[in-house]
Amino acid sequence: MSTLVCFHAHPDDEAIATGGTMARAAAEGHRVVLVVATDGAYGEVPDDLAEGETLSDRRREETVGSAKALGIHRVEYLGYRDSGMTGWDGNDDPASFWQAEIDEAASRLAAVVRDERADVLTIYDWHGGYGHPDHIQVHRVGKRAAELVAADLPDLRVLESTMNRDHFRRGVDAARELGEDLGPDGLGGDDGFDPDGPMDDGNPMGTPEAEITLGVDVTDYVFRKRAALTAHASQVSDQSFFLNMPDEMFAFAFGREWFIEHDREPSSDGPRPGWLFD
Ligand SMILES: [Zn+2]
Numbered sequence: 001m002s003t004l005v006c007f008h009a010h011p012d013d014e015a016i017a018t019g020g021t022m023a024r025a026a027a028e029g030h031r032v033v034l035v036v037a038t039d040g041a042y043g044e045v046p047d048d049l050a051e052g053e054t055l056s057d058r059r060r061e062e063t064v065g066s067a068k069a070l071g072i073h074r075v076e077y078l079g080y081r082d083s084g085m086t087g088w089d090g091n092d093d094p095a096s097f098w099q100a101e102i103d104e105a106a107s108r109l110a111a112v113v114r115d116e117r118a119d120v121l122t123i124y125d126w127h128g129g130y131g132h133p134d135h136i137q138v139h140r141v142g143k144r145a146a147e148l149v150a151a152d153l154p155d156l157r158v159l160e161s162t163m164n165r166d167h168f169r170r171g172v173d174a175a176r177e178l179g180e181d182l183g184p185d186g187l188g189g190d191d192g193f194d195p196d197g198p199m200d201d202g203n204p205m206g207t208p209e210a211e212i213t214l215g216v217d218v219t220d221y222v223f224r225k226r227a228a229l230t231a232h233a234s235q236v237s238d239q240s241f242f243l244n245m246p247d248e249m250f251a252f253a254f255g256r257e258w259f260i261e262h263d264r265e266p267s268s269d270g271p272r273p274g275w276l277f278d
Contacts, residue, residue, distance in 0.1 A: 002119040002277050003031040006161075007109060007142050009097070009124075009134035010040040010082060011059040012235050015066050015228035016242070017129070017161050018122055020218025021257050021276065023225065026071025030277070033074045033116050034067060035109055037141070038097045038134055042082040042090060046234040058234050065231030069224050074116075078108045083133045086200050091133055098133040105137070106144035114149050118156055120276050121146060125162040125260055131201025159214070159276065160260040163206025168195040171253050180249070206258075213264045215271035219255040226250065 004025045008014045014022065014034050026032045039056035049058060060077070067075050083098035084090035091098050097105070113121055123142025128135020139160070146158045172193060196204050218225070229239050236243070245253065258271060 001029055001031065003033065003116050004120045004122070004276065005033045005035060005113050005116055005118040006122045007035045007037070007138055007145075009037050009128070009132065009138045010043070011036055011063040012040070012043075012066070012229070012232040012239070013135075014063075014070070014072075015225060015232060016239075016254070017124075018257055019066075019070055019225040019228045020221040020254065021122070021216050022072055023070045023221040023228075024216070024218055025276065026073070027221070031116070032070070032072045033076070033112065033118070034063075034072050035076045035078065035112055036063065037078045037105070037138060038080045038082040039077070040082050042084040042088070043235050044237060055234070059232070062232045062234060066228040069227035069231055071224075076112050078105060080105070080134075083137075086131060086133060096134075097137050100137065100141070102140055102144050105141040106148055109141060109145040110148040113145060113156070114152055117153065120157050120159060122159050122161050122259070125160045125207055127201060127203050129161075129163050130199040130205050131203055136201070157261070157263065157276075160262075162212060162258050162260055164209050164212055164215070164256075164258045164271070165195050165204060165206045166209035167256070167258070168206065168253075171249070174252070175249060207260060209270055210268075211260065211266055212258050212271040213261045213266050214259040214276075215273050216257045216259065216275060217255065217273060218257055219251060222251050222254050225254055 006018045006022055022032045040059040041056050045055050080097035080100055081093055081095040083096040090096055124135050124138045126139055128139055199205050
């Protein structure tokens with residue numbers, strides 16, 4: 001049995017980015033731990049908050065449901081405030097994750113990784129997939145945490161979760177051919193979603209396939225991923241595009257999760273089909 005720790009920016013990121021991997025690891029008997037950096041306070045505010053209930057309270061509760069769907073054994077929060085998208089006021093909030101001192105945040109994550117004696121830690125790629133400040137910070141803090149635990153856990157492997165830009169483009173092209181409406185109500189942009197267009201920080205989304213080393217097949221777990229997304233009910237209009245996808249399209253888009261392993265060279269044949277613990 002191995003232990004997997006997945007580090008994410010906001011409640012609900014776990015479902016879409018590494019949900020299949022976590023569900024598969026749990027189903028195979030591994031221990032799965034989720035660490036969430038922020039409270040997700042910039043999410044959508046539902047109409048039915050109870051007296052005294054905050055959005056963060058609600059999102060924690062929803063994360064319990066998501067964790068249940070994915071088979072996650074432990075959920076920890078680092079306790080930072082959501083920083084919002086690039087340029088938002090929240091970027092300057094001293095309590096935000098974006099303003100957090102890297103070493104301080106990394107030591108909080110490192111405490112969990114050490115306590116769990118983790119075998120694998122997942123973080124995000126250098127621009128957090130789409131440039132959201134909190135996602136960029138997951139990369140920076142995650143890398144630093146790995147350095148902090150290196151002496152205690154010399155075999156810890158750090159994998160960067162990313163989106164496969166080429167795979168996404170193929171999916172978008174196939175969906176357009178089938179006449180699926182991909183925008184403006186789909187993934188944004190007047191002409192529909194363009195995987196090569198600028199994201200939050202001006203870079204295109206994810207990583208070119210040629211730089212990705214590992215593609216994890218989670219086809220058997222996409223139903224759990226869908227259930228985890230559904231558990232984040234307050235954020236559902238953000239996710240309705242994904243949740244409304246026909247099963248086949250959802251399986252194409254989310255049946256594989258992509259990682260960059262810096263201890264392996266990318267292959268000219270594309271990402272290696274494999275598993276975290278291979
Ligand atoms: Zn996020």
